[in-house]
Amino acid sequence: MKKYTFYISIVGLLIAASAVLSCSNKKNDRGGRTDTPTSGTITFYADESFSPIIEEERKQFEYTYPKAHLKAVYTDQNTCMNQLMALKTCLLITSRDLTKGESAMFSTKQTKAVSFPIGYDGVALIVNRNNTDTLITEAAARKIFSGEVTKWNQIYKHSSLGDIEVVFDNRASGTLFWVEDSLLGGKHITQKNIVAAKSSRGVIDYVKRTPNAIGVVGSNWISDTRDSTNLTFLKDITVMSVSTQDEATKSNSFKPYQYYLLNGYYPFCRTIYCIVVDPFRALPWSFSNYITGPIGQLIILKSGILPYRGDIQVRQVNIKQ
Structure with a gap:
C-alpha cells in the first residue's frame, strides 16, 4: 500500500x-x-x-x-x-x-x-462493442498511430473489420499532441485514416456506431459515474487492455485504472x-x-x-x- x-x-x-x-x-x-x-x-x-x-x-x-x-x-x-x-x-x-x-x-x-x-490521466484506447479484439501491444498501437498499420488484419489475422479509422477529438488537441510527442517521438500524424470528432464525447459516439474505429480519449470520459469504486467503464464501448510486452495476453495487458497508473502497468499516462x-x-x-x-x-x-x-x-x- x-x-x-x-x-x-x-x-x-x-x-x-x-x-x-x-x-x-x-x-x-x-x-x-x-x-x-x-x-x-x-x-x-x-x-x-x-x-x-x-x-x-x-x-x-x-x-x-x-x-x-x-x-x-x-x-x-x-x-x-x-x-x-x-x-x-x-x-x-x-x-x-x-x-x-x-x-x-x-x-x-x-x-x-x-x-x-x-x-x-490514462490515455485510453476504445473500440466498438462488436470488435472482439480488445488486447493490444504498445508497439502495435504505435504502428497504428504512425500509419505503418492501416488494417485490422495486420494486427489480428482473423479480423474482418477492414481499414482502421483512428478517432481523436480534434487535430489541435492535447490528446493528439501527447500521442505525437510521447509515442511517436515528435513525428506528426498525417495519414488519411484520422477522424476528428470535434470533442471527447464525439470520439465516444463515433466509436459506438463505427465497428472498425479505434478512439483515443482521456480516462475521465469513460469512467462509469454510477460506480463509486472507479472500477467500471462505460458499457456501450470497449476499453482496450494495453501490454508493454511483445505479445498481448490477458495476464500482461492492463486498462487505465488508477491502480495501474499508480504502479506504471498501464503505459499511456500523462x-x-x-x-x-x-x-x-x-x-x-x-x-x-x-x-x-x-x-x-x-x-x-x-x-x-x-x-x-x-x-x-x-x-x-x-x-x-
Whole structure:
C-alpha cells in the first residue's frame, strides 16, 4: 500500500500576498482586475478533454466561496496555450507543461508562469462493442498511430473489420499532441485514416456506431459515474487492455485504472497541469491551490483520474462481469 500526503494551501497567506504584488510591479495597478483569492470573476482556459473533472472542481470551489465566479472556456490545447502566452488568461489547465522557451518569454513581459501538477490521466484506447479484439501491444498501437498499420488484419489475422479509422477529438488537441510527442517521438500524424470528432464525447459516439474505429480519449470520459469504486467503464464501448510486452495476453495487458497508473502497468499516462500567470496571487492562484489541496484532490480521485497528491489505499476487490 502506497500513501501520499496532502499539502494544505492556506488561503490567508494568499490574501496577504495579493496585497503586495501587482502585474506591473506598481502599487494599485492591476489592469482593471478586482478579484481576490475568494471573490471576483475570472475567465480561465482548459483542455476540453478534462472538462468533466474541471467542471466539478469549479462548481465545488464556487460553492465553498460564493463570491467567486469562475468562467471556464474548454477548447483545444493550442488555443489554450496561445491565450496564456498572449496574457489573455491567468490560468490554464492542460496536459503539457511549458517549455523552457515559453517560460522565458514571460520574464520578458515582467511576469512569471508557475505550473502545478494536479493529477495523472490514462490515455485510453476504445473500440466498438462488436470488435472482439480488445488486447493490444504498445508497439502495435504505435504502428497504428504512425500509419505503418492501416488494417485490422495486420494486427489480428482473423479480423474482418477492414481499414482502421483512428478517432481523436480534434487535430489541435492535447490528446493528439501527447500521442505525437510521447509515442511517436515528435513525428506528426498525417495519414488519411484520422477522424476528428470535434470533442471527447464525439470520439465516444463515433466509436459506438463505427465497428472498425479505434478512439483515443482521456480516462475521465469513460469512467462509469454510477460506480463509486472507479472500477467500471462505460458499457456501450470497449476499453482496450494495453501490454508493454511483445505479445498481448490477458495476464500482461492492463486498462487505465488508477491502480495501474499508480504502479506504471498501464503505459499511456500523462500529467495534468495547472499553469498560473498571476503576480497578484488572487483568484487564479486560489483555485489552483484548491485543486491541489485535499478537497480538490479527492474530487480528482473520484473522477477516475489518479490524483497528484493524496492518501491512496489499495484494496483487493472482486469484479463480477
